[in-house]
Amino acid sequence: ETGVTQTPRHLVMGMTNKKSLKCEQHLGHNAMYWYKQSAKKPLELMFVYNFKEQTENNSVPSRFSPECPNSSHLFLHLHTLQPEDSALYLCASSQDGYSGSSETQYFGPGTRLLVL
Amino acid sequence: GNSVTQMEGPVTLSEEAFLTINCTYTATGYPSLFWYVQYPGEGLQLLLKATKADDKGSNKGFEATYRKETTSFHLEKGSVQVSDSAVYFCALSEATDSWGKFQFGAGTQVVVTP
Numbered sequence: 001e002t003g004v005t006q007t008p009r010h011l012v013m014g015m016t017n018k019k020s021l022k023c024e025q026h027l028g029h030n031a032m033y034w035y036k037q038s039a040k041k042p043l044e045l046m047f048v049y050n051f052k053e054q055t056e057n058n059s060v061p062s063r064f065s066p067e068c069p070n071s072s073h074l075f076l077h078l079h080t081l082q083p084e085d086s087a088l089y090l091c092a093s094s095q096d097g098y099s100g101s102s103e104t105q106y107f108g109p110g111t112r113l114l115v116l
Numbered sequence: 117g118n119s120v121t122q123m124e125g126p127v128t129l130s131e132e133a134f135l136t137i138n139c140t141y142t143a144t145g146y147p148s149l150f151w152y153v154q155y156p157g158e159g160l161q162l163l164l165k166a167t168k169a170d171d172k173g174s175n176k177g178f179e180a181t182y183r184k185e186t187t188s189f190h191l192e193k194g195s196v197q198v199s200d201s202a203v204y205f206c207a208l209s210e211a212t213d214s215w216g217k218f219q220f221g222a223g224t225q226v227v228v229t230p
Contacts (some may be wrong), residue, residue: 107159
């Protein structure tokens with residue numbers, strides 16, 4: 001499955017580092033999402049972008065900063081993270097309609113992040 | 117608000133056994149319902165979906181029927197294989213006045229032993 005790709009697949013960083021996660025979708029979709037998946041917790045929606053505009057920010061701390069330069073690319077910039085931010089970060093995309101209908105979301109393989 | 121509740125795991129069963137994973141939802145409107153599967157070390161993959169009441173989604177031997185009267189979307193497979201070992205997520209998507217939103221259940225881990 002190469003519809004949604006994410007890099008890197010694994011990342012280890014210190015609390016003072018700055019790093020970025022990259023997501024690219026090859027499906028021609030107009031909406032992209034960042035999710036956080038922690039052990040034994042439900043998927044947490046972090047950010048939603050529709051047509052490159054951020055439409056949702058679920059009270060995510062400012063140490064996470066998303067960027068969507070175009071409808072195919074989505075970044076998550078990380079700085080001064082905490083150990084509790086260690087998790088699997090999943091990117092997804094979908095083709096959303098103007099009426100508000102939400103089609104199937106397609107996920108990337110995720111980036112496994114460890115903050116030391 | 118919308119929510120999805122699915123049975124806790126892990127669910128452990130032998131190869132060729134029958135699998136059922138219960139999923140119920142609450143929604144204010146008429147959501148689409150999904151099952152996603154996550155294999156170890158991978159992201160979520162769409163397994164099947166249903167967009168209206170009484171629809172049945174099916175894929176790879178798995179089935180789920182959209183039951184509006186019981187607000188349920190239980191996943192079933194008649195004969196599981198070791199390769200079905202994964203975490204299964206029930207989800208709903210409901211259009212809002214802005215953009216559609218997904219709501220995922222907590223996931224159910226399934227372990228199939230030879």
